[in-house]
Amino acid sequence: MTDSSTSGQGQPPVLQVRSLHAGYDKLVVLSGVDLDISRGEWLALLGPNASGKTTLLHCIAGLLVPSAGSISICGCSLRQDAMGAKGQLGFGCAPERLPGLLTGRQCLEVYAAAKSLTTIDADVLELAEAFAFTGMLDRFVASYSLGTKQKLAVLLALLGEPALVVLDEAFNGLDPASALVLKRHLRVRVSAGRCGVLLATHALDVVERYSDRAVLLLDGRIARVWSREQLAELRAMPGEGLEAALAAASAGS
């Protein structure tokens, strides 16, 4: 099964993945993934553990070279024009990958400079304030809790008004108040057409309430796609809704 975006509006999709194959040495993780995300769309990437979600995100971030297939970000091929593609990308790295021996402020400054920004975006600073992160800015990242590292990873991803925001389990470790702040912030960005969001997650409430579409990745292939309307139907259903649909789709495959 392939996924294709419904809201093209004449612009190239912010993310276009075609026939993507990737793996580690002899281990094949992704085999023939197709994915589109438009500006103003929030796509949730679902799947059981070891289904290839993080591998897909790493391919999109250019951290892993796919064995076949293509990835374009805002029309820039990651293979032909890596810098052009990365210029439109905001990638939330895993919290454990953050530099433990820099302070949060230094991380933001370095990352902003690495994205060729002249200032740190005001709304990222506002989000930091809303996260109650400002007090942590001058401490070493190594002393942060998981949730605090997660906040920093998200702030880094949102620097520079990226057209495509890619987040991996971004709500892991966040306290409920901060999680709500982040969901609303992303929703505002997406609704204003400022970016498209690709979020790999197991948090089904985020998928039901905030995502525009959801795809299920099973054994390195896209096994099921839920449209905005189908997600709305699942939300309206009493009981388990998406959880049951997800279990049925996983079992069916």
Next chain:
Amino acid sequence: MGVPQAGSLPAGIPRRLARQPHLAAALLRWRNAYHLRRARFLSVTALALALVSGLLAASSTGRVLEWLAGNPVITFAISAGLFGLSAVRRQARIQADAASSWLSALPTMSSPLIRLALGTAARFLAVLIFVGLAWVVGRVTAAAAALLVLVTAIGMLAGTLGGVRLMGGAAAASPGWHYATVYRARRRWATAPSLAPLSYWPLAQGRFFSRPKMTSRVVLLALLSIPAGRYDVPGQVALAVAAGCITLATLLSLSAAAVGVAGGAARWLAPTTVRLWTFVGAFVWRVAMKQAVILAVVILLACAVDYSQALRVGVKVSVAFLLISCAVSSAACLWACNQTGLGAARRGA
């Protein structure tokens, strides 16, 4: 279909280790490492064997061993110092494990004493085998070898007991948790984002590497190898040599930190548009500056002793060291960028 039966211990692990999960886990870790990276494992073993063979073949090894046997007080001091340090470190690791290990919640008594004794015994066995081989190949006499083993054993006992006693008090006094505090925190934003703070990462790692805890072995060996008062070595020269060792350890720690951290930094910044040489420059320059400052201070101090010699030799050695250090750090950055795709205009074939 019934649930398959599974044993409670992996195959090949002795049953008596069921009550020693730390040892069982360590054994499995070694076994898995061997299966996973057999080539690397065997090449490291071959290298170690080659090194030992080379040492045994060298005639100076015999002279050193004979000298050590002839100076039992120094041998005892070296043995006690090294085994004491080892005991302190091992016990610190055991205490840290007790607080953070995935096995610490198990209802088993994993005896710290056994873990401590095994590590010490393994080190002593290595010494025993080396001295035994030296005796077999005729580098040292039987009497000298026996004396050397005996003095080392006594030093081992004294050092280990001292180390255990030292750490026992420290453990009771404070838990092993601490939060690092930021040195000279800047509580406002820079006028413009800059890659400059990136260079603090290898510096901080270098400080971590050159902590007394990490360099104590090198410094201890250096101090013990200076027979102050013998062979007309004045005290100030002995001190200068010790200070030189500490300085060299600091300089090398900075280079090692730059090499060690380059991969993590490149991976972190890989999804951005930072250019290859901008990254390399930002990463390496402060390490090089710090090393240059240290070397300049050393040359200045040496000038007080011998002005012309310090300038003639010191400047040449310093420049060579800086060039080599920069080249090695830059090579590590370039390799890391190549691995992660940082700064690459194209990614993939």
